[in-house]
Amino acid sequence: MTVLFRLPDVGEGVAEAEVVKWLVQVGEPITENQPVVEVQTDKAIVELPSPATGALTKQEYAEGEIVPVGAILYEIDGQSLTEEKDESNVLNEILPKRVLAAPSTRRKARERGIPLEEVKGTGPAGRVLDQDLDHWLNQQNTEEDIVDATIKLSPTRRVIAQRLQQSIQQKPHVTHFATVNVNGLVDYRNKQSQDQNKLSYLPILLKIMGKTLQMHPLFNAHYDEQEQKVIPHPSVSIGLATDTENGLLVPVLHQVETKNMDQLSTEARALIESAKSGKCTSAQLSGSTFTVSNTGPLGGAWATPIINPPEVAIAALHPIERVPVVEGEQLGIGWRMNVSLSFDHRVLDGADAIRFTNTLEYYTEDPTRLLREWV
């Protein structure tokens, strides 16, 4: 009777393993639980014992080859406790032929965004080696130099592209523009100038934004496209749209409503720093309920930001500037900030957006109003 041995998941969630060494050759006798082959996963080298007694009749993979979990690794003619009928290698036909490469090489390729199947391997049996990756990259560079100057999207940009395209196609976007009075905000910030830990505008604005979002819970929500349902979130997690060398990243500041401005300041700075140095974990990049794009330091007057799905709104905060303002019959000077608020018109209306920025202004005009409501 033929016993087929399929590569088990010898780790936890291992997808493949490399055959390191065959300990039994074709034709040799084998006893149950005798080690047959040594394989290497990302985590360890392990010996795989035989489930049956008999003789090894076939090795499906050579040493150095990569075996996907679930594929038939070898065959025994013999007896086992569990007998499996020959399924004519159905699984092998379904599974695509894998490119040969060591796990470490695969990791390097992934990190550099190199498609392994496009790399010509120079190792045994066409295996892709580390130097082949370098060679491929060099080739790409020279080709680009000579042939044209097009730039292939980096993995980060590809993700940005896909998400934004999905958002703009699915969500009916409307952008509301408002110029808000920030006299009180500027005063408040300047008053603490003697303080060593002087706050920047961002943590103060985040505190105000958190408060505003709690008062307008439909803005602090996700939209489930499939179910056509709005899911408001009781806690505020603000995504901070951050300009990095590799493109836009949105690290997330969680539970804004439970944190004071000093905490917001420290956390926002740490998050932006790790986004810029490419050290954000995936947990730090997910779970936002609303996104703020703080364009202030850079400039600009207005924008039409695209909503970060599955959220329903995004606000761009523009520079805080001194502008001429009419006060009664007089022309005076005041501090103003432009806000561009895009929202998903399926969930929210223009009037909601105006009410939102009105609340925002209520606090930027005089941040001490936060104190009145302090419990």
Added chain:
Amino acid sequence: MLGQLEKDWIQYVSIEGQLTEAGAAIWEEMSDRDKKQFYQWMVYIRSFDRRAILLQRQGRIGTYAPLEGQEAAQVGSAYALTAQDFVFPSYREHGVALVQGMPLTQIFLYWMGRVEGCKAPTDVRVLPPAVPIATQIPHAVGAAWASKLKKEKEIAIAYFGDGATSEGDFHEACNFSGVFQVPVILFCQNNGYAISVPFSRQSASETVAEKAKAYNFPGYRVDGNDVLAVYDVTKRAIERARRGEGPTLIEAVTYRKGSHTTADDARRYRPQAEVDEWIKERDPIARYRKLLVLDGLLDEREDEDWRKECDEKIDQAIREAESLTPLPPEHVFTHLFAQLSKQEKAQQAELREER
């Protein structure tokens, strides 16, 4: 190198198989049957453990947590329990479960990811293994408290590792059981490593046992590879609990000879010299075997027959476990929620269609 381990610990059988003075007194009072049973259980459990690893490597069970090296800590403590006592194990206590009467077939089923492996027969009071760290300790305290309120004689025992002593659950359980004087045994198998974190990075205390002082109940540190010492210390703690004198923390100092689980590679974080010493010098079965030989209690033929019997029992249990009809993939939803959400129902249907 391992000298500091021996700080203030209770040991009755030296690694050469010699009884200490206190050990000799206890040995004297024990029946030959009990003495042999210790050995037989340990041999049986080790055979099972080794087979389980083979089965995992053959893809016949899922990720498995090996216990080889900790047999004495498990057999010694479990042997001191009665069948009515409640056991709250973590994921490495298959030895305890076996001694308490959990059928081997069900233990295999557990590691095959089958719910049948979690449901002990009605007369076996072993709870399903707690995989999250330390969550079972307050449960044991609750069971013990119930026993006290109902004026029953049963005690509860929680099994956990050194890593669990850093969890809030452990401290809450200690605090509660100290205040309410519940009949619970907090049994820590300190195998030196919480996966790869050595005990020196786990706690600034030198021992686990001394933590009991803060909660004002006794803590004992025992050589966990000495089955006689573990048995006696646990037995005395249980007697105290039954007399209404409250909880006891026991730290059994031991070592897992293999990796944390079949998905781990312990060679990456443990010094080879340390591993060698534990395997070659301090093995719990080898030591106890020496004692039995010295005492004329080990018959080679009998030993061989027993090992064969163990293998047969294990073969039989595997056959039984593997003869169950496999469950379809959509079964993963069955025990997760009482009521599936719309999305989960859709995912379940999708899995069913793919099949």
